[in-house]
Each structure stands twice: as C-alpha cells, then as structure tokens.
Amino acid sequence: xxxxxxxxxxxxxxxxxxxxxxxxxxxxxxxxxxxxxxxxxxxxxxxxxxxxxxxxxxxxxxxxxxxxxxxxxxxxxxxxxxxxxxxxxxxxxxxxxxxxxxxxxxxxxxxxxxxxxxxxxxxxxxxxxxxxxxxxxxxxxxxxxxxxxxxxxxxxxxxxxxxxxxxxxxxxxxxxxxxxx
Numbered sequence: 624x625x626x627x628x629x630x631x632x633x634x635x636x637x638x639x640x641x642x643x644x645x646x647x648x649x650x651x652x653x654x655x656x657x658x659x660x661x662x663x664x665x666x667x668x669x670x671x672x673x674x675x676x677x678x679x680x681x682x683x684x685x686x687x688x689x690x691x692x693x694x695x696x697x698x699x700x701x702x703x704x705x706x707x708x709x710x711x712x713x714x715x716x717x718x719x720x721x722x723x724x725x726x727x728x729x730x731x732x733x734x735x736x737x738x739x740x741x742x743x744x745x746x747x748x749x750x751x752x753x754x755x756x757x758x759x760x761x762x763x764x765x766x767x768x769x770x771x772x773x774x775x776x777x778x779x780x781x782x783x784x785x786x787x788x789x790x791x792x793x794x795x796x797x798x799x800x801x802x803x804x
Contacts (some may be wrong), residue, residue: 631698632670643728651732653705664769673704717734735757751792763797769790
C-alpha cells in the first residue's frame, strides 16, 4: 500500500524527524494523504494534522509550521487542523504509513472512509473531487460511509441537515462512478 514519498515531502519529513528527540505520532489527513498515500494528483503545501502524540504541539509548530525554517527551506509545512470533525473511533482505524522510514516520526493516516468524512462539512469543489478520486482508486463503500456518518459523526455537526444533504450528494457521486446508480 505505501508509496514512496515524493519531494519536497520526503526531505521535509526527514528534516523534521532529525530535529525530534522522542517518538512523535502525527494523525494525518487532507490533501497530503490523498496525494501521497493514494498517489492521486493532488497538490498541497501543508500536511494537515488533527492530533499529535509524543511532542508538544507548540514545539512542532515552531519546528515545521507555517513560517518555520523548514517551511522556508522546503516550501511545505505542518498545519494543525482545529476545525475538522472526524468520526468517533477514527484512532482505532489509523494506518501506520511508512513505519520504517523515520527514526522518531510516525505518520498515522486516516482510513479512507474517515478521510472522506473529515471533509464533509467543508464540501468545497476540491473535496468533491477528492471523493471522486478516492472512489476510483481506493474503492469507497457507500454503505459503510453512510453508516459511519450516522453513528459516529452526525451528532458532532453544527449543521447536521446540511451535512445530510452533502452526504447524499457524495453517495450519488460514488454510486454513479461505481455504476450502481
């Protein structure tokens, strides 16, 4: 499953790893995961992280966040996401990606359905494009997506009726692509 990291991500993450002194887990989502893990055409300058274990968030921001030395050197940065909502049990489904690549850094990526659901409330054009791409390359299961939304995510929504409509749109996209419409 894991693809080798492309530049500038490889150099950026290796440089960050060399600055760390303890094992640090990053719970990753967003365009970085879609572009690098699933090898989809998706350009992004940030690595979205929803949780960090092992190193203080402030220290990571200083080392690799926007306007850090690493950001200036590699033109990519670590971005702590505070507005995304994710399914309740996402941590149980995290995948260790490239576990042998780094000494201290551990990239833990959201499972594909959790990744899609993390974009639901935003619903930008690029989010719908990501759903379409993941549907083709990663084989999204529309029933699983709907079930997980209803049981683990909907109650967290600030606008559940709007997210219900977005989910229905996304399920239509998935069914159309998969020929089940």
